[in-house]
Amino acid sequence: MTTTTVASGRPAGKRSRRSTTPTNLTKASGLGLGVAMLWFSLLVLIPLCAVVITAAEGGWSNFWTTITNEQTFSAIRLTVTTAALVTLINVFMGTLIAWVLVRDRFPGKAALEVLIDIPFALPTIVAGLVLLSLYGTDSPLGIDVANQRSSVFLAFLFVTLPFVVRMVQPVLEELEKDVEDAAASLGASKFTTFRRIILPSLAPAIAAGAALSFARGVSEYGSLVLLSGNLPFQTEVVSVRILGSVENNNLAGAASVATVLLVISLAVIVTLDIIQRKVASRG
Numbered sequence: 001m002t003t004t005t006v007a008s009g010r011p012a013g014k015r016s017r018r019s020t021t022p023t024n025l026t027k028a029s030g031l032g033l034g035v036a037m038l039w040f041s042l043l044v045l046i047p048l049c050a051v052v053i054t055a056a057e058g059g060w061s062n063f064w065t066t067i068t069n070e071q072t073f074s075a076i077r078l079t080v081t082t083a084a085l086v087t088l089i090n091v092f093m094g095t096l097i098a099w100v101l102v103r104d105r106f107p108g109k110a111a112l113e114v115l116i117d118i119p120f121a122l123p124t125i126v127a128g129l130v131l132l133s134l135y136g137t138d139s140p141l142g143i144d145v146a147n148q149r150s151s152v153f154l155a156f157l158f159v160t161l162p163f164v165v166r167m168v169q170p171v172l173e174e175l176e177k178d179v180e181d182a183a184a185s186l187g188a189s190k191f192t193t194f195r196r197i198i199l200p201s202l203a204p205a206i207a208a209g210a211a212l213s214f215a216r217g218v219s220e221y222g223s224l225v226l227l228s229g230n231l232p233f234q235t236e237v238v239s240v241r242i243l244g245s246v247e248n249n250n251l252a253g254a255a256s257v258a259t260v261l262l263v264i265s266l267a268v269i270v271t272l273d274i275i276q277r278k279v280a281s282r283g
Contacts, residue, residue: 094164
């Protein structure tokens with residue numbers, strides 16, 4: 001039995017597989033993409049590159065000396081650890097609040113919806129004044145955390161609260177409850193239904209909210225500057241440390257610390273993306 005071949009010499013029954021990437025990029029969409037990339041470059045990419053270049057101008061020795069300075073390292077450690085802890089709390093509490101707002105009906109729900117967005121609407125320095133009034137030395141609640149490390153934690157919690165809630169809420173609203181009912185009718189427990197059906201659908205939104213929460217935390221300044229007192233080795237955060245370097249005309253030092261924060265934030269975002277992909281795929 002002979003095998004019929006095509007002109008290329010391959011068997012007729014076998015077709016070559018070529019990995020092609022489909023595209024629908026028209027001239028108009030290509031122009032839009034170019035404008036978007038130019039806008040992104042002007043607002044984000046070029047300034048970030050400028051910070052890294054400024055940090056590199058002082059040389060590796062100056063960079064290492066700056067970030068290993070005892071006061072600077074203390075500020076970085078306080079900022080990153082507090083932001084990470086606050087993000088972890090927001091993942092659980094933000095998802096819980098979003099669940100309550102979507103799945104439950106109760107008096108005052110509309111007012112709660114508005115209150116959640118207050119940290120978005122308030123200027124950060126106003127938020128700091130509010131926190132100082134409630135939790136400062138003259139606190140009407142009898143809670144004084146001024147000039148303590150807990151003041152940094154409290155300020156981070158206040159300004160990052162809405163991120164996970166507002167990312168998870170619309171996704172939760174779009175979930176079909178019939179799928180959950182079907183899983184329950186097949187004998188799945190509530191925990192199994194949440195783990196295998198709900199959580200994989202919410203994972204991208206939770207990860208996005210967590211990334212925004214962490215990024216806002218490590219960059220926060222206004223909401224804590226009044227309450228924390230900016231005490232070196234105690235309540236001084238990275239943003240205050242960077243401002244001090246700029247005021248002392250040490251731009252290379254400020255850029256070095258900013259570069260470290262940039263690398264840490266990028267690593268956190270990539271890690272959260274990997275986690276949410278694994279959770280979604282297991283679902």
